[in-house]
Amino acid sequence: MSNILVTGGAGYIGSHACKALKAAGYTPVTFDNLVTGWQDAVKFGPFEQGDLLDRARLDEVFAKYQPQAVMHFAALSQVGEAMAEPGKYWRNNVSGSLTLIESAVEAGCLDFVFSSTCATYGDHDNVVLDEDTPQHPLNSYGASKRAIEDILRDFEAAHGLRHVIFRYFNVAGADPEAEVGEFHRPETHLVPLMLDAIEGKRDALTVFGTDYDTPDGTCIRDYVHVCDLVDAHVLGLNWLEQGKGSRVFNLGTGSGFSVREVLDHSRAVTNREVPHVIGPRRGGDCTKLVSGSVRAARELGWTPRRSTLAEMIADAWRWHQSGHYDR
Numbered sequence: 001m002s003n004i005l006v007t008g009g010a011g012y013i014g015s016h017a018c019k020a021l022k023a024a025g026y027t028p029v030t031f032d033n034l035v036t037g038w039q040d041a042v043k044f045g046p047f048e049q050g051d052l053l054d055r056a057r058l059d060e061v062f063a064k065y066q067p068q069a070v071m072h073f074a075a076l077s078q079v080g081e082a083m084a085e086p087g088k089y090w091r092n093n094v095s096g097s098l099t100l101i102e103s104a105v106e107a108g109c110l111d112f113v114f115s116s117t118c119a120t121y122g123d124h125d126n127v128v129l130d131e132d133t134p135q136h137p138l139n140s141y142g143a144s145k146r147a148i149e150d151i152l153r154d155f156e157a158a159h160g161l162r163h164v165i166f167r168y169f170n171v172a173g174a175d176p177e178a179e180v181g182e183f184h185r186p187e188t189h190l191v192p193l194m195l196d197a198i199e200g201k202r203d204a205l206t207v208f209g210t211d212y213d214t215p216d217g218t219c220i221r222d223y224v225h226v227c228d229l230v231d232a233h234v235l236g237l238n239w240l241e242q243g244k245g246s247r248v249f250n251l252g253t254g255s256g257f258s259v260r261e262v263l264d265h266s267r268a269v270t271n272r273e274v275p276h277v278i279g280p281r282r283g284g285d286c287t288k289l290v291s292g293s294v295r296a297a298r299e300l301g302w303t304p305r306r307s308t309l310a311e312m313i314a315d316a317w318r319w320h321q322s323g324h325y326d327r
């Protein structure tokens, strides 16, 4: 069985990717520093603790497992924190990724799947966001991801590093079997915060801004189920195995929902009120991020199966109530 090095395999998306990789016949080797990840989320393959900035440790892990490919999820990913502490994002995300890429190239591991983000696009009024849309990120998180995309292109030109870049829209939901799910501390993402508020585990949700230029004044996002998202990664790995060359893919459904609409769906799915208050805008937030591309469907054969808002919230709700969530 082929080993795949999964950085951030103890995190939300990485742990779901490990489950999908195992189901597809690969051995996912998690590399994670456990700063934002959880060791009990590593259930589907070996675990190696380490930091992306530690080149010697990375070299050791590449030598031990000789992975066929890297799936690189490990990153800091909070917009608010990125605005307040940009240095942390440049150091961890960019320097860490550069160290990983150099170690992979030296080990001869030349297939690389990278988690990028629609936050690299920034605000574009009435423009369909496809993979050719100019990237003008509004925050250091998006800027750090765009920089890593550039590094990958340079390393392809110089060293033949083949890569698939996935620009995620908003990831939500959880494994329907509730073996893994979303769990950040601190939590900053809309769906888990709403479910926490419903359960009284935290204060009311603050809606960040109702004065955006959208029909109901709240920001619009394109939500994609984490299981659909990681299925695309397995397809991306197959794409590289088939020698198809480096490619960028948006991963979104093409449907946008406002914060108020997500609140309404949460109420409908859980049959409970969502305690919430209206607050000011959060710095660095784009008005609307919705994918306008069908490239992943057309070229990878990717079909989102669980990405209705109702299913994402229902799966997240099941995970919240599974007992695993209360670490």
Ligand code: UDP
Residues within 6 Å of the ligand: 079, 170, 188, 189, 190, 191, 193, 205, 206, 207, 208, 209, 219, 220, 221, 259, 282, 285
């Ligand atoms: N949001 C909100 N209150 C919160 C967290 C998020 O109103 O406590 C909004 C946020 O402004 C954005 C959307 O929900 O419009 C999704 O935010 P999230 O942090 O989940 O993902 P992001 O879009 O930043 O990747």
